[in-house]
Amino acid sequence: MYRKPRIYMLHRIIEHFDENNYYFQRKTAISWLRFVALLDLIEKNGWETKPTSILASGYTDNDVFITFDDGYTDNNKALDELIRRGMTATIYPVKDFALTGFSPIDDMAHHLMSIQEPPPSIRRALLDGRLKKLLRDLTVTRYRHLRKHWFGIDFDAYIGHLFMNEQQLMHYYSQGIELGIHGRSHRAFNHLTAATLESELSDSLVWLQLLGVTTPVSICFPHGKHNEQVITKCLSIGQTLLGVDCEMEFIQVFRRIHVKEECYG
Template sequence: MSVVLMYHALYRGEDTTAIDQEDLPYAVSEANFIAQLDLLKAKNVGLFDSDSSVPDIIITFDDGHQSNLDIAAPLLQARGMSAYFFITSNFIDQRSGFMSGEQLRRLAQMPGMSIGSHGVTHQFFDDLTVDESRTELVDSRTHLELLTGMSCQSISFPGGRYNEQTLDLLKAAGYRQWFGSEIGTVSEALCFNSPETPSVDIDEQTLLVQQQQNPISRVAVRRNTTLEEFERMTRPDESYFRRHRRRGQIKLLVRRLLGNRLYHGLYKILSAR
């Protein structure tokens, strides 16, 4: 059983000026990130690939914030840990605080750091037409491959939003692994049909090909995540996951009632307080 952690931006000390207000609830301080990594010393931290045993913990980052390169990657490398970095391609060289093309290339060249897609524009896939979804999937992957010179065959959905048409388009668009935001643990045997599952070479990495249609579950690490809570999520404590799955179901119901636009607008208002 594996636990996939979802991070976003990191920050040093109390300086959060490089992080937008609405992103602050998911921003983690460098000190907290170090303490969290230290708790994982006895764990097998890796990727869903064929080069090692099944990892206990998989670390992922969404969006492509500059702190992923400046803070996260060196700390991970120093501990021999790998991670997925899911990049919104239109943020590259365009959005303040996010990586440039040159910085992304540096990250992609670091051993154990796997670059995946987070869409082109960060639009929610369940708001898009089939053609718009296909464009987001294909263009983001193409852009990332041109910038890094490496194959991009994994994706996480912005906001964890997707629908059946999104899932139907994935393999034709060249993806072999896809991650959501639904909280849960991951059974490699169910997700990848190991050990018979074929794998795909991604330069020096060999990612397993996902068999289940639903996205790989993750658990979000937030600014207010305590070490006690982090220990429970990475143990993993099933009672913790049950409780948060119930909360997630309530949020999903509210989102379906309000729609993505109103729901996200409400989130932005609350995050600004």
């Protein structure tokens, strides 16, 4: 068994690289060419893509796992390419994002990108993660209230479909793409009360089951945040737990490889 499985972590797949795009600056996007290069690398090495839910029961040196966080619609082309190549992956959609098409962090990012000369302090705060740390703990209602209070903004930035809806998720599941738990609201699990965490997990599980998911589910921690209490609760629902690209304090949590524009191997 390979000690550290190859688990690739992806968020957005944007057609062309743009150094001024928030997602490339935050390294939560790669270009289409970089994504194709990653798939070419997998094929060249003879690796086999597997769903992450099998990790808890074992894996080999030949196995590789591709994960997509949050369920962005620009993943559709990437998922179609995976299916065309006979590959699989695991999507970690957020229930509220899929149902409403809205995310506080993404809304603030798109507001930032729409301003020709945004205040340097706001740009720095969003890019270095300080503002994101605040936003990741807010409910949508609280976020919109504070957005109006802080910035005088009373409208949402993104017009369109930023996240896959239920029909799209069901389509890809029917094509062999796995769905896993990423929370109902995408708030950091380790900042929630026990009751709220229970609600986040149970709501997510029931939602996936309503979408047709019958296989064991894996759990990907929003923002990678967890602690011993979170792990104990999550293990009662799914045996495969995923973090982000940093050393894991707990052996029950698998580390993922952050795929970046400049480094995808």
